[in-house]
Amino acid sequence: MPRAILDMMDRRPIWAMPEWVPERIRDALPAGWELVVVDEETDGSGDGAARVSPRVLTAVVDAEIYFGYGIPAAILEAGRSLAWVHSGAAGVGGSLTPAMLASPVIFTNSAGVHAAPMAETVLAMLLHFGRGLDFAAQGQRRRTWDTEPYYVAGAPLSEMSASTVGIIGFGGIGREVARRVASLGARVIAHKRRPARPGEANLEPVAGGGELGSRIEMVWGSSGLDAVYRESDAIVVAAPDTPETRGMIDAAALERMKPGCVLINVARGRLVDEDAVTEALRAGRLRGAGLDVFSKEPLPSDSPLWDLPNVVLTPHVSAVTRGFWQRETDLIVRNLRRYVLGAPIDEWENVVDKQAGY
DSSP states (O other): OEEEEOOOOOOSSSGOOOOHHHHHHHHHSSSSSSEEESSSSSSOSTOOOOOOHHHHHHHHOOSSEEEEEOOHHHHHHHHHTOOOEEEESSSOGGGGGGGHHHHEEEOOOOOTHHHHHHHHHHHHHHHHHTTTTTHHHHHHHHTTOOHHHSSTTTTOOOOGGGGGGEEOOOHHHHHHHHHHHHHHOOOEEEEEOOOOOTTTTTBBBOSOOOBBGGGEEEEEEHHHHHHHHHHSEEEEEEEOOOTTTTOOOHHHHHHHHHTTTEEOOOOOOOOOHHHHHHHHHHHHHHEEESSOSSSSSSSTTTTTGGGTTTTEEEETTTTOTHHHHHHHHHHHHHHHHHHHHOOOOOGGGSSSOOTTTT
């Protein structure tokens, strides 16, 4: 009997899998298929689970499909009949083991599923600095009615409609950020590694008329990245963690940014040199930084980032939402139908390019 394994019982209550999820997946499976639901807790944080229980390893023997959080090498080694594996995490770095790279198994992830809440976290951080809420928070802690930071010449207050927002990485997260800031009137410069396909920047219409795509300038390569650094009032890092992107926001990159730029990172901590960012914040070259991810997590208590007044720190929670399971299940079911029908791989969603690393 063909078998699929559902191993997504996240240990964190807000991510707990609702009872209707297995039923929807069962309904999408052809007659004669078995869905094995693993009721042991797993960990969907970061790139997903690094360990696999003996029960899961037993379940994947002779299974065709595995749905989990991350794909440890042990899954592929035990599941010699696996044809498709899916991760509920967006990041895939922890899953790109030698076993995965050598395997012909189809690998899909959940890039884009987390995009909406992450984009709203980005928007909140941008408005925090644009409207000077950091000044208000500092005054509140001191119990001081302090208007001075708002009234001085050159006060760093801005409006979204007068701002240029640069987005490094125009995947699911970058697109959702672009939709939100462009709908508030911002100019967007979106950077991708490769040239876009025709029509790629034609995003959904803004409520009330107009095309978001008309407000988005697509740029590519090193010259495009230079334009992002040179022209942006705020820069959002939303690129995947690959050997090419690791450490890309370093001291040299920060020097190329506009004075007073706001830096937001919701991608992965390894893309940003935290020491260089700390120095730029202290020197006033950056207006502020919104950081949800860090090179070491949890962020060590002795990190100087904790004490900087022009930093917003969130503990890698920008994707947290109660809307996850509806989008995740919809994605699984759509690809499951493609699998059953034998659809060409280029018709699938979220297929990971194992060599590219995302």
